[in-house]
């Protein structure tokens with residue numbers, strides 16, 4: 001169940017930090033965070049001993065504490081030794097299917113994820129509009145929502161709730177239907193035919209709506225970039241394209257897909273994967289990454305889900321204590337993925353994941369714009385929790401902790417075109433903030449040391465966040481997932 005506003009108010013009273021003063025009695029509540037170090041997500045250096053004044057849902061001022069004025073009726077938080085960062089965005093989630101907002105939204109908030117980009121579920125655009133309204137008004141606890149609505153798929157859909165688009169005429173109808181229906185962007189999928197994908201690209205351009213997602217087999221990542229696809233998810237098709245013989249490997253993959261006997265399929269896939277690892281063409285990679293920079297084609301590598309799939313037979317995944325937050329039927333689905341363990345295949349999957357990390361490292365050194373996303377709730381990607389793992393993986397791919405942090409804050413807001421209101425700790429912006437016990441610029445793992453979350457100006461203490469998490473463990477209905 002979502003937490004009701006009155007419950008929130010009660011939760012806010014049990015603050016772990018020393019609170020002085022009275023809760024605001026005037027119509028616009030004032031929250032002041034004193035003595036805090038502000039890490040604002042721009043390139044400027046951390047600001048020590050600041051006083052951050054929040055009025056209603058906006059940051060009103062950020063001044064050195066020594067210059068700060070006192071305000072009557074303000075709730076004052078003494079945040080000595082704490083660090084304030086912008087609320088985090090998970091830029092690749094699937095949390096808008098039936099039952100999921102109730103389950104997942106509190107987990108996002110409890111983990112400092114105050115914004116999501118949702119790439120497809122079975123909830124209608126009308127229902128999504130209601131959820132946006134409820135979260136922005138505060139009648140439902142949840143993150144800011146940017147959503148695709150139904151996924152655009154080809155004639156043979158992978159997901160039953162996707163919109164099947166089989167030719168350019170249908171592409172025209174689908175793009176105008178989704179655009180008029182309030183979709184923030186379009187999600188394209190690998191099942192689309194080449195001609196339908198090309199039609200969606202030109203219709204989207206005409207309708208001025210971004211399109212993002214996977215890439216059909218019949219389209220290369222370079223073409224997708226030139227056609228204006230705004231983001232590519234999961235490094236879709238990129239490792240294969242960067243091998244020296246992509247067309248031959250695509251043929252072998254198709255043969256594997258159509259093979260009757262599972263062993264033949266496994267052997268063929270193994271060969272494809274071996275060839276991907278053995279024939280990385282770095283000149284081609286340089287040209288592709290230059291193109292991505294030139295065309296502003298963003299990448300959401302979703303390393304955390306790639307790692308889950310690469311290590312799907314690792315028994316440690318099933319022992320993860322965060323499984324307690326996951327409904328039985330979703331967890332059973334997770335446990336059923338990956339098929340039969342196969343040492344040879346499991347080993348090459350891990351090597352492919354290491355290769356993915358190196359691709360992200362190369363992209364980053366070229367300046368390809370990156371976003372932090374998890375693909376939750378795909379196997380062993382936990383709503384809210386896993387975004388922190390994604391940041392750690394981005395650091396392992398060569399980003400500095402502050403660069404990684406920006407992929408989930410300012411860069412996310414820039415991608416969505418909402419940097420005027422979101423993405424950094426700056427005066428005038430919406431007060432979606434996370435207060436940390438330790439400096440994330442020193443060690444990215446410190447983003448997990450959450451002392452409090454401020455959601456549209458509402459202060460949620462550690463105790464309040466713990467209560468949200470506890471609530472989630474109770475009564476867990478089943479759900480499905482997608483990628």
Ligand SMILES: [Zn+2]
Nearest residue numbers: 119375482483
């Ligand atoms: Zn996805």
